[in-house]
Amino acid sequence: MLLNESPTITRQHYRILGLSWAGWVFDFYDLILFTFLLIMIRQDFHLTNMEISYILGASLAATAIGGIIFGVLADRYGRRPVLQWTILTYSIGTFFCGFSSSFWFLMIFRVVTGLGVGGEWATGQTYVGETFPAKVRGRYCAFMQTGAPLGVALAAIVGGLVAPHIGWRASFFISILPALLIIYIRKKLPESDLWLAQKQKGTVKVRKIKEILLGEENKLLQLFSKAHRKFFILALILAIFDMTAYWFTYSWMPSYLHTEREFSMTKSALWMLVTQSGGFLGYALFGFVSDRWGRRPAYTLYSFIMAAGLLMITLFWSTVVAYPAVILAFMFLVGFGTGMFGGYGALFSELFPTSIRSTAMGTAFNLARGVQFVTPVIISIIAVHYGLAGGISLAALFAILTGLWIWTFPETRGKKLEE
Numbered sequence: 001m002l003l004n005e006s007p008t009i010t011r012q013h014y015r016i017l018g019l020s021w022a023g024w025v026f027d028f029y030d031l032i033l034f035t036f037l038l039i040m041i042r043q044d045f046h047l048t049n050m051e052i053s054y055i056l057g058a059s060l061a062a063t064a065i066g067g068i069i070f071g072v073l074a075d076r077y078g079r080r081p082v083l084q085w086t087i088l089t090y091s092i093g094t095f096f097c098g099f100s101s102s103f104w105f106l107m108i109f110r111v112v113t114g115l116g117v118g119g120e121w122a123t124g125q126t127y128v129g130e131t132f133p134a135k136v137r138g139r140y141c142a143f144m145q146t147g148a149p150l151g152v153a154l155a156a157i158v159g160g161l162v163a164p165h166i167g168w169r170a171s172f173f174i175s176i177l178p179a180l181l182i183i184y185i186r187k188k189l190p191e192s193d194l195w196l197a198q199k200q201k202g203t204v205k206v207r208k209i210k211e212i213l214l215g216e217e218n219k220l221l222q223l224f225s226k227a228h229r230k231f232f233i234l235a236l237i238l239a240i241f242d243m244t245a246y247w248f249t250y251s252w253m254p255s256y257l258h259t260e261r262e263f264s265m266t267k268s269a270l271w272m273l274v275t276q277s278g279g280f281l282g283y284a285l286f287g288f289v290s291d292r293w294g295r296r297p298a299y300t301l302y303s304f305i306m307a308a309g310l311l312m313i314t315l316f317w318s319t320v321v322a323y324p325a326v327i328l329a330f331m332f333l334v335g336f337g338t339g340m341f342g343g344y345g346a347l348f349s350e351l352f353p354t355s356i357r358s359t360a361m362g363t364a365f366n367l368a369r370g371v372q373f374v375t376p377v378i379i380s381i382i383a384v385h386y387g388l389a390g391g392i393s394l395a396a397l398f399a400i401l402t403g404l405w406i407w408t409f410p411e412t413r414g415k416k417l418e419e
Helices: 011-045 049-077 079-097 103-131 134-145 147-166 168-188 193-201 209-214 229-250 253-260 265-293 295-313 324-351 354-393 395-408
Strands: none
Touching: 011 049, 011 079, 011 103, 011 134, 011 147, 011 168, 011 253, 049 079, 049 103, 049 354, 079 103, 079 168, 103 134, 103 193, 103 324, 103 354, 134 147, 134 265, 134 324, 147 168, 147 253, 147 265, 147 324, 193 354, 229 295, 229 324, 229 354, 229 395, 253 265, 253 354, 265 295, 265 324, 295 324, 295 354, 295 395, 324 354, 354 395
16 A cells, blocks of 8 residues: 555654654755855945846745756656755755855855755655655645755745855855755655556666656646646746745845845844744644635635735735834735745645646756746835835735636645556
8 A cells, every 4th residue: 555545644754754854954944044155245245236136036936946856856766866966956055155255156056045945845745645645745745845944944044134144155164064964864764655656667767867758758848748738837827926936035135134224134034933933833724724615716825815915014014013013914914925836835736746746846946946046136126116125015915816827727635646
């Protein structure tokens, strides 16, 4: 009996979930840490906002490349080994950021980090989606996604509270520690039994990289076949809308609080922790909502909550500035609304068959994130005339588009995974 057919959740399920979740925590931590350190980095290297935007954008673009490469590799060589490769890649990239001596070296190392970051999500979510029973798949895929707000919270603690004492370089150096997860993954995790079953049937074949990229069974080309292209395009557009809402919000949020609202670095970090506490709760509950009422209503509810919170902390800040508790409540709601990202693991798992599942998930999710390389640049341009608040407020529009676009999908709640 396959793990996803088990009547109960076993110890193996919890190991797969726990280590995939831990990989995602540090994945997001490594991606976001830079946004909390950029104030100190900018001072040391005398960088302009535009140069900072280029570095932020390059790392996001790299996630698209990493998502595609590692997604294809995970479909060919298995979920467990590729999960290790992604963690090692983003840990090494972040570590070497501490040795950067110029704008260009920093950009190169952020690109390496982005490659690993892009691959970890799809591999981990595919792992969880393939091994948990259909009736609870939504909640456990969403729980894995709680690693994102925890990663941001950890980045806020290190970047906002620890870095002022140890410096930005040391903050990057200590970020090599997540690489230790590889030891536990190698010793404790079984391979996805659904992937192994497909390999034994001959559906999944281990081939050389050249054959993977150029052969007739190219996984990427299969995404555009008649059987899969409709859902792939729908998934890609959904992820682009949602990612745009997210990165319009978070790429400049710490700087927005620090420069335009005149918060200290410590206060900015603490307010971001409020947002991430909302995010953790939102992610944790999203799976229950989507398993109970369906994927589509859950996405719409969460995206509209995020949009409302964003408008209040940007365009309508002056209306509620006299009531700090009210502003904090809307910061909390912004984070809670981002919990809709907890739905992608289950939704994408239910749309694609095992033979191309990781490729599809990694490509759609990370191409959407890679497109965001323009987001920091756009905000910095808008900020010249309308301030960072004006740029960040655009995230509300894309959050609403996400809540509407989800209704172009069929309802997939409780669907048995295709082999």
